[in-house]
Amino acid sequence: YALAAYQSPQGAVETALAQIWAELLGVERIGRNDHFFELGGHSLLAVQMSSRLSQAVGVELPLSALFARPVLADLAASIVELLSSSGPQELPSIAAVSRHEPLVLSFAQQRLWFLAQLNEGSTNYHIPLALRLRGMLDRSAWRRSLDHLFARHEALRSVFVATQGKPRVEILSPDAGLPIVEHDLRERSDAEAAFLDLCHEEGRTPFDLARGPLIRGRLVRMSDEEHVFLLTQHHIVSDGWSMGVLLRELSQLYRAFQAGQDDPLPPLAIQYPDYAAWQRQWLSGERLQKQAQYWRSALAGTARLVLPTDRARPAQQSFAAATVPITVDADLTRELKRLSLQHGTTLFMTVLAAWAAVLSRLSGQDDLVIGVPSANRGHREIEELIGFFVNTLALRLDLSGEPRVSELLERTRRTVLAAQEHQDLPFEQVVEIVQPPRALDHTPLLQVMLAWENNAVGSLDLPGLCVEPAGEEIDQVKFDLELNLGEHGEEIAGTLGYATALFDQATIERQRGYLLALLRAMA
Template sequence: PEGKPWVEVLPPDAGLPVAEHDLRDRPDAEAALLDLCHEEARTPFDVARGPLIRGRLIGMSDEQHVFLLTQHHIVSDGWSMGVLVRELSQLYRAFEAGQDDPLPPLAIQYPDYAAWQRRWLSGERLQSQAQYWRDTLSDAPARLALPTDRPRPAQQSYAGAAVPIVIDADLTRGLKRLSRQHGTTLFMTVLAAWAAVLSRLSGQDDLVIGVPSANRGRGEIEELIGFFVNTLALRLDLSGEPSVSELLERTRRTALAAQEHQDLPFEQVVEIVQPPRHLDHTPLFQVMLAWQNNAVGSLDLPGLSVEAAGEGYDQVKFDLELSLCERGEEIAGTFGYATALFDQATIERQRGYLLALLRAMAADAGQPVGRIDILPAAERTYLLEDLNRTAAAYPSQRC
């Protein structure tokens, strides 16, 4: 308080609270499990008092259990899940064999990182980062005007759903070749394509897409569980009818510049830019592209067969959330969307547009992006012919 250091020492027994539920003799065990999952997902945390992690162990039979582990995002991020799964596997293996804790003591902890970040991001460095975002985003469009299936609610709804997306091995190889030829990463190439699709749908040649950054550039923090991830607002320029190669170059420059200035927390970027604020949409951007390049892995527990349970998320933070990762020879992921705005069929069409654009980009980098045909034949016929059939039989008139 009042600028003075304040330390709160947690009680020594503040560990992981685990609630146990026995559904073994319940005829409605599956329905009860679903209810418990929904209850767990919707139970808020007390941020002031904690704890910010909790578990539930649910017995379905003598041989089958479901374990739910819930963490507040303030103490964990996507990268942290990979660390947690690896460490949990190591701990279980050691304890099952009667061995001591196999994990080395942490060289640094999250408070050390927070103190370092505050010292490091100050003075001239802070001014430089703030100025970059002020210059880049100050006159950016506040909203991406995508056509929606329903009017936007007065207050943003977070209800969501997702459709799967797969970029097959053949197209992935083509995109890798295209990326090598133009000095881009796969992420940059897909970002350019999606920006082109969003530009076509919205009629805007100036748009902003949010991109999460792992923000773990220092080796000391790679194995820490905590909230390090930051969000970068990438402003894409599609003006002047760029060719595929020109759009890739613009996207590369934009992404690299943003990464060079990725240390300023997104909340501070919003405060600096001061975009118009409305309850019906998020500030700066409403569409996100997440590229997951740190696989979570799977639990390797001796004597147990472990598989992921659950039905995925039914919430989104943005209007559209494209989440992708390399999976073997393919690129795969999900296309999340706000169900208050879009129908599933609309998102499936958008997925088709993106795949068509990626195929065309891989085939010819010299063509103008704006002239690439992304409509499938059936949809083109429907739009150009079926909707334009205005011929009508007029009743004969008697004079």
């Protein structure tokens, strides 16, 4: 694309908008003629932009407005129109609540707590991390960094205590320290086997939600210059985005402590329990009604997606899983980006449309629901917090009437934007509202997921150490199929995870081939 000639932003709204774009898109100079998506914008950044905008100029801008007018000057004009018709809106910011009153669980935490009561001792909701650290590890700086993280984030120190079946949050002391067990395997001839045993033991050990802590580590010394660090968190206090925050802050703390400096991290203005209290207050009354009504009508009468499986579905859902890798090469990725810009969709929406079409062909159903995780970090204040924010959006895609590509992309974009504009209502509550038939052999409302990673999970950058993932990933799926994709350099890459109780690897490899063939044909 020939970049439009640079013209500097004019007026207060264009200037504020340009500043927000520059910060989110990592572009130094933003002009009036710049296009949000051509500069690398995507749905998650659009949500963050919308939240920052509401704080900067007091307008709640629907996401569809950005998709309709992605050029800075045009979007600014829409904002000015909104401001002149309704005046600036005061958006309630998230404020700290008293720690002397009982602390409430967020909606998502409440649901997970409830599931944990039904299934005591379950490890289905653990978030594992295994890192191999090669080089000279400063073990005291490492321990101190982890203790600091534990003290810094109240979510990590939360425990869930129930009286008469009603849970509340209590916070452990910041001085308690993050529990870490050290193992020294340097003298062992069977070190690798012993290490695998430790991994399995770690994976099988449940958390006690009432006693905590709900995060723990093991530091395994393989040789003088090699350690493996295992970290396990319960999902009720963390999520994928939190993992990125944790790794980034761990890097900064370790670097400082190793150099003999003080804690370099700015203090946090609010904590997860403040967000939980705000969520319950904000998502009530008319706002709650409006969101509930949207989901009730959007998902009324949905049917279960029935894919051809290699084996009959077991009476109780099995979480055992395997994955096949999937890569969309650089040429096709470039073509798909061009297609997306042409039709006003993001790359994620285009891939979602293609996958919906494949699932529709396989199942013979033209009305299907795909789950999509949403980071749910719209508010600036919570971008730096560790906690359980992630939400699942149930996207109902309509493939009736054999739509052409342009029509399918248009329908998909409308569905995604409407869902994102009603994404505050937690999926758990959507399920309660829609009341789909329940069964033990499958998840309610949706059986397939598409997760699009926007490089949220960072990596550890530690002085004098080479860090890489260690051990096998623990293979579990919560759904029949889970497609995980994201942009990696010039390519789209990821995995297609599947329930091994239902599918053989060859079947999933065939499905992968269908998806790639369809993407090529669309491009």
